Amino acid sequence: MPSDRSRFDRLKLIAQADRRKRDGSVCRTQAPDHRGILVALNLIVMFCIAGLTAAGQSGPAGTSVARLARLPQPATSNSNPDAPLTLTLQDALKRAKAYSPQFQAAVTATKMARQNVVQARATLLPSADATTQELLTQGNGGRTAVGRFVTNDGVHVYRAWGVFHQAFTANTFTLAGYRQATAAEAMARAQQEIAKRGLNVVVTQAYYALVVAERQYSTAQQGLDQAARSLKISQELEKGGEVAYSDVITFQIQYNQQKQAFQQAKLAMKNARLSLAVLLFPNFNQDFNVVDDLGISPPLPPLADALKMAEVSNPEIRAAMADVRQTRYGVSVARAAFLPTLSFDLDYGIEANYFALRSINVEQPEAGRLPNLGFFLTATLNVPVWDWGARLSRLRQAKYQRDQARVQLTYTQRQVLANLYSYYNEARTARAELGTLRSSANLAAESLRLNTLRYKAGDATVLEVLNAENTLTQARDSYATGLARYRVALAYLQTLTGSF
Numbered sequence: 001m002p003s004d005r006s007r008f009d010r011l012k013l014i015a016q017a018d019r020r021k022r023d024g025s026v027c028r029t030q031a032p033d034h035r036g037i038l039v040a041l042n043l044i045v046m047f048c049i050a051g052l053t054a055a056g057q058s059g060p061a062g063t064s065v066a067r068l069a070r071l072p073q074p075a076t077s078n079s080n081p082d083a084p085l086t087l088t089l090q091d092a093l094k095r096a097k098a099y100s101p102q103f104q105a106a107v108t109a110t111k112m113a114r115q116n117v118v119q120a121r122a123t124l125l126p127s128a129d130a131t132t133q134e135l136l137t138q139g140n141g142g143r144t145a146v147g148r149f150v151t152n153d154g155v156h157v158y159r160a161w162g163v164f165h166q167a168f169t170a171n172t173f174t175l176a177g178y179r180q181a182t183a184a185e186a187m188a189r190a191q192q193e194i195a196k197r198g199l200n201v202v203v204t205q206a207y208y209a210l211v212v213a214e215r216q217y218s219t220a221q222q223g224l225d226q227a228a229r230s231l232k233i234s235q236e237l238e239k240g241g242e243v244a245y246s247d248v249i250t251f252q253i254q255y256n257q258q259k260q261a262f263q264q265a266k267l268a269m270k271n272a273r274l275s276l277a278v279l280l281f282p283n284f285n286q287d288f289n290v291v292d293d294l295g296i297s298p299p300l301p302p303l304a305d306a307l308k309m310a311e312v313s314n315p316e317i318r319a320a321m322a323d324v325r326q327t328r329y330g331v332s333v334a335r336a337a338f339l340p341t342l343s344f345d346l347d348y349g350i351e352a353n354y355f356a357l358r359s360i361n362v363e364q365p366e367a368g369r370l371p372n373l374g375f376f377l378t379a380t381l382n383v384p385v386w387d388w389g390a391r392l393s394r395l396r397q398a399k400y401q402r403d404q405a406r407v408q409l410t411y412t413q414r415q416v417l418a419n420l421y422s423y424y425n426e427a428r429t430a431r432a433e434l435g436t437l438r439s440s441a442n443l444a445a446e447s448l449r450l451n452t453l454r455y456k457a458g459d460a461t462v463l464e465v466l467n468a469e470n471t472l473t474q475a476r477d478s479y480a481t482g483l484a485r486y487r488v489a490l491a492y493l494q495t496l497t498g499s500f
Contacts, residue, residue, distance in 0.1 A: 084287045084288050084289050085285075085287070085288040085289070086288070086289045086290075086291065087280070087288055087289070087290050087291065088290075088291045088293070089203075089204065089207055089291075089293070092203050092207050092276070092279075092280055092290070093199075093200055093203050093204075095279075095280040095281070096199055096202075096203045096279045096280055097196065097199065099279070099280065099281070099282055100199050100279065102195055102198075102199070103192075103195045103196060103199050105195075106188075106191055106192040106194075106195035106196075107192055109188045109191065109192070110185070110188040110189050110191075110192045112188075113181070113184050113185040113187075113188035113189075114185055116181045116184060116185070117178070117181045117182055117184075117185050119181075120177050120178045120180070120181035120182075121178055121181075123177065124172055124175070124177075124178060126164060126165065126166040127164070127165045127166075128162065128163065128164050128165075129162070129163045129165075130160075130161070130162050130163075131159065131160075131161050131163065132159065132160045132161075133157075133158070133159040133160075134156070134157075134158055134159075134355075135156070135157040135158075135159070136155070136156065137154070137155050137156075137157070138155070139155040154353035154362065155353075156353050156354075157351065157352070157353060158350065158351070158352060158353070158354065158355040159349070159350070159351045160349045160350050160355070161347045161348065161349035161350075161351070162347070162348045162349055163345060163346070163347050164344075164345070164346040164347075164348070165343065165344070165345050165346075166343065166344050167341060167342070167343040167344075168341065168342045168343070169336060169339070169341045169342075170335075170336035170339045171332075171333060171336050174332055174336070176329045176332035176333045176336060177329070177333055179325075179329045180326055180329035180330055180332075180333060183322050183323075183325035183326035183329060184322070184326050186318070186322040186325075187319050187322035187323055187326060190315040190316075190318040190319035190322060191315070191319055193315035193318075194315045194316060194319065194495075197315065197494065197495040197498075198495065200491055200494070200495070201488070201491045201492055201495060202279070203276075203279055203280075204487060204488055204491040205488055205491075206272070206275050206276040206279055207276060207290060208294070208483075208484035208487050208488065209272045209275065209276075209484070210269070210272040210273055210275075210276050210290055211290055211292050211294055211480075211484065212272075212294075212480045212481055212483075212484045213265070213268045213269040213271075213272040213273075214269055214290075214292070215292070215294075215476070215477075215480040216265050216268065216269075216476075216477050216480060217262075217265040217266055217268075217269045219265075219473055219476045219477055219480075220258070220261050220262040220264075220265035220266075220473070221262060221265075223258045223261065223262070223469060223472070223473045224255070224258045224259055224261075224262045226258075226448070226469055226472075227251070227254050227255040227257075227258040227259075227469065228255060230251050230254065230255075230452070230465060230469070231248070231251040231252055231254070231255050233251075233452070233455070233456060234247045234248045234250075234251045234462070235248055237456070242458060243458075243462075246462075247462045250462045250463075250466065251462065251466075254466055254469070258469075261473075273286055274286065276290070294480065294483035294484060294487070295483075297431065297434065297483070297486060298487075298490060300424075300427055300428060300431055300490070301500050303424055305500075306420065306424055306493065306496075306497050306500075307420065309497035309498055309500060310416060310417075310420050310496045310497050313497065313498040314416055314496055314497070314498075316412050316415075316416055316496075317409075317412055317413060317416060319412075320405070320408055320409040320412040320413075321409060323405045323408065323409070324402070324405045324406055324409050326405075327398065327401045327402035327404075327405040328402055330398040330401060330402065331395070331398040331399055331402055333398070334391070334394045334395040334397070334398040335395055337384065337391045337394065337395075338384060338391055338395075339384075340381060340382060340383045340384070341381075341382045342379070342380070342381050342382075343379075343380045343382075344377065344378070344379050344380075345377070345378040345380075346375060346376075346377050346378075347375060347376055347377075347378070348373075348374075348375040349373065349374075349375075350372040350373055350374075351372075352372040354372070356372060357371065357372055357373050358370060358371050358372060359372055416496060419496060420493075420496050420497075423489065423492045423493040423495075423496065424493055426489045426492070426493075427486065427489035427490055427492075427493050430482060430485045430486040430489050431486050433482055434479075434482055434483065434486060437475070437478055437479040437482040438479055440475045440478070440479070441472075441475040441476050441478075441479045443475075444468070444471045444472040444474075444475040444476075445472055447468045447471065447472070448465075448468040448469055448471075448472045451464050451465050451467075451468040452465060452468075
């Protein structure tokens with residue numbers, strides 16, 4: 001019995017000594033002059049502001065912004081000693097995907113939609129968090145062990161918790177929120193495909209515009225050479241007295257006009273090259289060549305096959321159907337707000353006056369060292385009662401969006417079908433005209449040859465030769481334009497059917 005009494009006295013003396021030491025340290029740490037604290041805080045704020053200002057004016061971020069503001073330097077043949085890059089249409093399409101901001105924006109939207117799916121799935125699963133806190137409270141000058149704030153049972157309170165949270169709602173069992181996110185991801189993927197096919201049309205137009213411009217430049221150069229030959233023939237015949245000087249004047253005018261047309265064709269070719277370079281190169285490179293494959297005409301599939309491909313792989317219809325699914329799940333999410341929700345929070349850790357697994361309670365030191373580690377569970381049932389019609393209003397909004405999405409789906413189906421017939425008829429007509437245009441170009445070349453021979457023989461007039469030259473130029477340009485028209489028509493048709 002005396003040994004127990006002496007042990008109790010020693011524990012009491014130790015607890016009182018700890019309490020006096022703790023109260024004294026708290027009082028000493030919380031008793032400094034407030035003016036010194038204010039001065040220190042002001043100095044810290046001033047240093048922070050000065051540092052941020054200096055970083056914004058002369059730091060790396062300011063330098064990078066200034067660097068981005070400068071225009072890229074165009075790449076030239078001097079800066080690129082290697083041979084010019086030769087691109088096919090497929091090469092151009094691949095490059096355009098990497099540097100098109102519109103297509104990259106669609107790719108980014110798809111990636112963000114995927115992350116939304118990950119976040120929606122995470123809301124269905126339990127979550128765990130860890131928190132550690134130290135609560136310092138002003139003491140009572142050593143008179144009592146508790147602090148001046150009633151919420152804290154001592155001048156030092158330590159918390160180290162692991163919090164496990166799980167919420168059960170109607171969406172937890174119906175998976176409406178998760179399925180809504182997956183529908184949004186499907187819609188984003190379909191819109192990315194729409195952007196890719198639209199980019200294919202833009203690149204195809206720019207690519208074959210350059211090919212046609214190069215062909216027209218070549219035709220203009222041939223026309224200039226032909227005008228020079230005709231002028232020389234007329235001058236030789238005029239010296240021999242076989243034709244009048246008026247023929248020489250007429251051919252001279254024709255030569256001047258062909259020279260002007262040659263300069264315009266050269267300018268058009270440069271502009272077409274610039275338009276394509278913007279799409280394909282990040283440094284605005286103009287030193288490249290394109291492959292002229294207009295002579296190889298891809299086949300046009302039958303209309304029935306095109307309809308089947310549009311039904312299976314049309315991204316516009318897929319996007320509209322995904323929108324319908326998304327809005328339907330949106331109605332389920334809005335309807336779930338009327339149901340109760342149940343959540344559980346399990347906190348496991350310590351909340352004590354000592355940051356230890358076991359400590360002495362200063363109010364009951366006779367109990368000895370008590371365990372601090374433990375848990376408490378909070379179960380919350382939330383039942384919606386009244387919110388002035390806000391939940392009902394959100395439900396109505398969700399239904400309005402669902403109905404609009406259904407209307408949009410039916411309209412998209414009709415629009416896709418109309419565009420399919422229109423693009424297919426355009427491609428079929430352009431393909432049917434290629435034979436006529438090619439024949440006209442061959443006949444025009446033969447007509448010019450014959451009229452030139454007849455003019456030398458004195459059987460043709462100068463106007464017949466000039467007409468044959470102009471007809472040949474127009475026929476060649478029309479044939480090149482017709483070939484490009486068919487390729488662009490196929491690109492438009494493949495926006496609905498996919499590649500074939």
